[in-house]
């Protein structure tokens with residue numbers, strides 16, 4: 001287990017309890033602030049409501065023309081310039097998220113119907129009087145996760161009209177291709193700058209702690225404890241969701257095993273519904289596969305228990321997650337990583353002209369668990385940018401990581417500057433590793449990559465599906481960065497440069513010919 005110490009990018013902490021929920025004092029402070037802001041909002045609402053009524057009385061006979069308000073839905077927000085003058089109001093609703101959403105106007109009982117990812121719908125609200133109308137997504141859990149907003153209808157006049165509402169509004173307000181004014185574009189620029197400046201943001205809670213065995217039995221069996229429960233989880237700064245978690249963290253703790261280990265995992269289910277744990281990518285006896293009700297009964301809710309028992313026979317880069325109700329339980333946070341054995345590094349191998357050092361030592365090795373749904377949403381290791389953790393490295397370091405996709409969609413993971421050597425797929429070492437700069441990771445897949453941080457700077461690392469990383473309010477979701485500190489005297493000729501590789505000509509495969517093109521590779525099959 002020579003790689004174990006560096007495997008997680010964080011030191012092992014045997015016997016250390018998992019991080020607990022935020023201390024009460026923090027919660028109390030937030031509650032106080034929330035109450036204060038709530039009271040301030042109420043005062044403001046009463047004041048402006050009074051003005052609105054006064055305006056309506058003074059100018060009762062001139063309702064504005066029909067107004068169209070653009071609304072975007074995403075995980076988990078209802079956004080747009082949600083304001084219109086009194087009169088006929090239409091909503092133009094676009095789902096820029098990855099899940100299906102809808103929009104309901106609560107007091108009018110009007111609904112857009114379900115809108116799938118990327119879809120659009122319009123909803124005519126009819127003639128609205130001045131006032132505040134609450135809109136929300138009625139898909140279970142989405143309102144609680146933040147998909148609720150106020151549509152403010154103002155009395156008389158287009159001064160407060162939302163973007164796209166009134167082409168005649170405001171001299172100098174240049175409408176863009178989607179109807180934004182110059183001011184609105186400027187706000188989007190400012191929001192984008194602010195969202196990025198906040199990185200890396202501190203949040204409560206951190207996943208992937210290394211799980212030490214609770215006990216080792218006389219015959220050497222390693223016993224681990226996992227408890228599933230619903231916790232408050234700060235997925236991005238200030239956004240607390242009800243995560244479904246193992247041992248109070250998302251992702252759940254890492255389980256690191258040696259080949260040959262006898263393993264017991266004692267599970268306590270404190271969730272409100274049944275669950276199980278499937279060992280995705282491990283080989284186990286059939287009755288330990290964790291697929292209720294096929295291989296076991298569900299672990300009952302509210303305190304039910306189950307004990308898994310298997311031998312770690314084969315090396316693995318694997319995951320554990322709920323199988324029963326996976327669409328709810330996994331996406332809400334019930335997932336973690338499990339490893340057997342060391343990384344199958346291609347030491348001494350030459351791939352596209354780049355020779356991996358025979359004595360290669362990893363400076364860091366860590367998991368990157370992808371998710372895109374449930375209350376966790378678009379995230380890396382249970383956090384959304386700017387709460388994602390940056391990777392801090394020295395120029396010249398070799399770093400390995402394994403991607404694990406626990407979400408519902410493919411994510412093309414793009415690391416700026418440093419080619420990634422894909423050397424294992426689903427934990428299986430590749431005979432022919434390959435270099436890439438963008439690696440698509442589908443649900444259930446694991447890829448293990450190696451890269452060398454051979455240029456200093458802050459290099460962004462993100463999913464390249466652009467609405468998985470940006471929204472109108474700025475950058476979010478599946479983004480982090482590698483921060484490389486300069487190493488004085490670093491020899492730039494040792495940079496990783498697979499793109500300079502040239503195949504040796506078909507009829508000239510001798511070492512001499514290879515030397516003539518400055519490479520050591522040979523034609524496949526030669």
Ligand SMILES: [Cu+2]
Pocket residue numbers: 410411412463464465468478
């Ligand atoms: Cu993505």
